[in-house]
Amino acid sequence: MVIPFVRPACSLLEVREVGKRYDGRTVLDGVTFALQRGEIVSLVGPSGCGKSTLLRAIAGLDGDFSGEIWLDGVPxxxxxxxxxxxxxxxxxxxxxxVADNVAFSAGPRRGSDPRVDELLGEVGLADARQALPKQLSGGMAQRVALARGLFPxxxxxxxxEPFSAVDAMTRTRLQDLLLSLTLAHGTAALLVTHDLDEALYLSDRVLLLAPSGRAGAGRLVRDIAIxxxxxxxxxxxxxxxxxxELFDGLNGIGALQS
Ligand SMILES: Nc1ncnc2c1ncn2[C@@H]1O[C@H](COP(=O)(O)OP(=O)(O)OP(=O)(O)O)[C@@H](O)[C@H]1O
Ligand SMILES: [Mg+2]
Structure with a gap:
């Protein structure tokens, strides 16, 4: 009898014991968490605690770290x-x-790809396909960046911190757009933000990272399900x-810092 190979179910993303040091200083230490398909997780923590460093490691933009990062069961x-x-x-x-920017991962000047118009329609910029970036507002430009991110x-x-440079009203609209896009495309998201309301409104879970340069530096100290x-x-x-709860968690960390 042939027993079919059944691949064990695994998380979309697994971050296992990830560590990072800069100039002998620990920035990330034993960071471990998993993220499931379609899940939205926010990462919060004081400035300089290593949030962008962790994102760069996961994105593959910085390979100089210890530990392992697995995507869909593959390192x-x-x-x-x-x-x-x-x-x-x-x-x-x-x-x-705008159109060529959205399709850039397919090569330069690929804006005629039919997916570009679909995505520009979804982000409300169907009429801006021939515009140049200098003709866009900050919120419009970030919507193009969202379409470009989803193109592949x-x-x-x-x-x-994708929405930190826009005004409050545009920010809430972009948050709702991110929710609808991730839902429509089944895309998971790991979002770094300093805005606790944004984290709580958008996320299935919020992770809290402790600051670098102290005892307990660079470790995940909370994983709060919403x-x-x-x-x-x-x-x-x-x-x-x-x-x-999150604010107190951050303040507790702040007290550790002083
Ligand atoms: N290339 C680098 N060389 C040396 N130190 C670095 C480098 N990049 C980051 N750091 C240090 O690593 C620590 C974490 O930086 P990181 O940019 O990840 O913080 P962050 O949590 O994203 O902060 P913020 O909320 O201000 O964006 C900081 O202390 C920073 O000074
Ligand atoms: Mg950062």
């Missing part, structure tokens, strides 16, 4: 089309049209309670 080294990265600033190429059909989006069903109200009382 992850180097950048991968399965992981999209979105930074604080849109980082669009100024000489390319990634399983995971890594977002490093069970509040979606669509969520930004004024939901259960989120307010979790806000206090």
């Amino acid at each position: 992850q080294r180097g950048s991968s089309a399965r992981i999209g990265v979105i930074f604080q600033e849109p980082r669009l190429l100024p000489w390319l049209t 059909k990634p399983d995971l989006l890594l977002l490093d 069970a509040t069903p979606r669509p969520r109200s930004r004024r939901d009382e259960s989120l307010a309670g979790l806000h206090t």
Whole structure:
């Protein structure tokens, strides 16, 4: 009898005991967590605690770390089309049209790909395909960056403070857009943010990272699940309670720092 090979179910992303030192100083220490398909997880912590460093390691932009990072059961080294990265600033190429920027991972001047128009429609920029980045507002440019991040059909989006440079109203709209896009595409997201309300509104879980340069540096100190069903109200009382818990967690860390 032939027994079929059944691949064991695994998490989309597994970060195992990841450590990082800069100039002899520990920035990340034994960071371990898993992220499931379609899950939205926020990473919060004081400035300089290693959030961007961790994202760069997961994105494959920095291979100089200890521990292991696995994507869908395979060790992850180097950048991968399965992981999209979105930074604080849109980082669009100024000489390319919006459409060519969205399709850039397929090669230069690939803006005629039909997926470009689908994605631009989803982010509300169907009419801007021929525009140049200098003609866009900050919020529009970040929507182009979201479309570009989704163009290669990634399983995971890594977002490093993606909405911190826009005004409050644009920010809430971009948060809702991120939710609808990740849901529509089944994409998981790991989001770095300093905004606790944003983390609680968007996430299935919030991870709290302790600061570098002290005892306990660079370790995950909280992993808080948010069970509040979606669509969520930004004024939901259960989120307010979790806000206090997270704020106290961050303040506790702040007290450790002083
Ligand atoms: N290339 C580098 N060389 C030396 N030290 C670095 C380098 N990059 C980052 N660091 C240090 O590593 C620590 C973590 O930096 P990182 O940028 O990951 O912090 P962060 O949590 O993203 O901070 P912020 O919230 O301000 O963006 C900081 O103390 C920073 O000074
Ligand atoms: Mg950072």
